[in-house]
Amino acid sequence: MTPETLRFSVAPMMDWTDRHCRAFHRVLSRRARLYTEMVTTGAVIHGDRERILGFSQAEHPVAVQLGGSDPRALAEAARICEGEGYAEVNLNVGCPSDRVQDGRFGACLMREPGLVAEGVAAMKAAVSIPVTVKCRIGVDEQDPEAALDALADAVVAVGVDALVVHARKAWLQGLSPKENRDVPPLDYGRVHRLKARLPDLPIAINGGIKTIEACVEELAHVDGVMLGRAAYQDPEILLRVDPVLFGEDAPVADGFAAIEAYEPYVAARLAEGVRLSSITRHMLGLFPGRPGARAYRRHLATEAVRPGAGLDTLREAVDHVRRAASDASGEERAT
Incomplete structure (x- = not known):
C-alpha cells in the first residue's frame, strides 16, 4: 500500500458509512478512500453477504473494516471480502464499545499486540489485497509510548501494509463510546513520533481533524489523514479533497x-x-x-x-x- 493510496480517507463509522453514504461521498471525491462500517467476522462468514458486504463498483477504492480476534476467522473473512471485490481489509483495534470488548476485539486488543499480529499474519497469508490496522494510542492506564510502539512493532513484523492511528487513548472503563470520541485528549505528536521511528511504514492519522487545511498540516508529518464526523456532517468538505490534496479537479462543482x-x-x-x-x-x-x-x-x-x-x-x-x-x-x- 503506497502513501498515495493512504493520503485521504473517510473513516469507518457505525450506522453511518453504509453503501448509500459511500456512493454519495464518491460523487464528491474520486480520490478519497472509503471504508465500510465495521463488520464482524461472524457476520461475514455466516450472514447475508449481499446485505452485509454488497457495494457498488462506483464506490472504489473502498475498503472493508473487520472486527474480530480469532486468526482463522479473520483469514476466512478476509478471503470472502477479497472475493467480493474490496480493495483493502482493515482490522479494528480501536472501537471501545462494551459489545466489542465482550467479543474480545476492538480497542481492548491494544493489550494483546501478539494476538493482533497473529490475525494480521493470517489475513496476509489468505489474501493479496492490503491488510491494514486501525488502532488507538493506548487504552486505560497504558503508557501510549510503550503501547503504540508494541502494537506497531508487532504488526510490522508480520508485514502489515499500513497503520491508521486514532490519536487518542480509549478508556474502556468509565467512558461511553461517544465520550471516547471526544473526552480523551488528542496527542498528534505521539503519532508523529511513531512515523519518525518507523519511516517505512505507511501511517495515517485520525481523530478531531475538521478541515482540509488541517489535513495539509498533518501531511507534513504522516502519510495520510482520515476524517470521520467532519466529512459526514459537512459532506461538501469532500469537494476540496481532490483539488487541494491531489491537484485534480473536483468531480462536481457544488x-x-x-x-x-x-x-x-x-x-x-x-x-x-x-x-x-x-x-x-x-x-x-x-x-x-x-x-x-x-x-x-x-x-x-x-x-x-x-x-x-x-x-x-x-x-x-x-x-x-x-x-x-x-x-x-x-x-x-x-x-
Whole structure:
C-alpha cells in the first residue's frame, strides 16, 4: 500500500458509512478512500453477504473494516471480502464499545499486540489485497509510548501494509463510546513520533481533524489523514479533497451538482425497494450555513420517510435552498 493510496480517507463509522453514504461521498471525491462500517467476522462468514458486504463498483477504492480476534476467522473473512471485490481489509483495534470488548476485539486488543499480529499474519497469508490496522494510542492506564510502539512493532513484523492511528487513548472503563470520541485528549505528536521511528511504514492519522487545511498540516508529518464526523456532517468538505490534496479537479462543482450526479444512484435504489430516507439521511449535512438549509433538512426529515417518497421529494427539498439563494440575490440587487 503506497502513501498515495493512504493520503485521504473517510473513516469507518457505525450506522453511518453504509453503501448509500459511500456512493454519495464518491460523487464528491474520486480520490478519497472509503471504508465500510465495521463488520464482524461472524457476520461475514455466516450472514447475508449481499446485505452485509454488497457495494457498488462506483464506490472504489473502498475498503472493508473487520472486527474480530480469532486468526482463522479473520483469514476466512478476509478471503470472502477479497472475493467480493474490496480493495483493502482493515482490522479494528480501536472501537471501545462494551459489545466489542465482550467479543474480545476492538480497542481492548491494544493489550494483546501478539494476538493482533497473529490475525494480521493470517489475513496476509489468505489474501493479496492490503491488510491494514486501525488502532488507538493506548487504552486505560497504558503508557501510549510503550503501547503504540508494541502494537506497531508487532504488526510490522508480520508485514502489515499500513497503520491508521486514532490519536487518542480509549478508556474502556468509565467512558461511553461517544465520550471516547471526544473526552480523551488528542496527542498528534505521539503519532508523529511513531512515523519518525518507523519511516517505512505507511501511517495515517485520525481523530478531531475538521478541515482540509488541517489535513495539509498533518501531511507534513504522516502519510495520510482520515476524517470521520467532519466529512459526514459537512459532506461538501469532500469537494476540496481532490483539488487541494491531489491537484485534480473536483468531480462536481457544488452541493447542487452533487445531488444531480447522485440522482441515478438514488433512482436505482428506489427501484429496488430501498426507502428514500435510508439514502437521504446521509445528505442532511449539505448546504451548511446557507439560506434554506434548515428547510431542506426539515423537508427530508419529514417527507423522505413517507411510503412512496421518491426523487420529487429530494428535488423539493433542494428547491428550498435554490429559492432562498434566489431571494437573497434579488435582495442584494435591490439594495
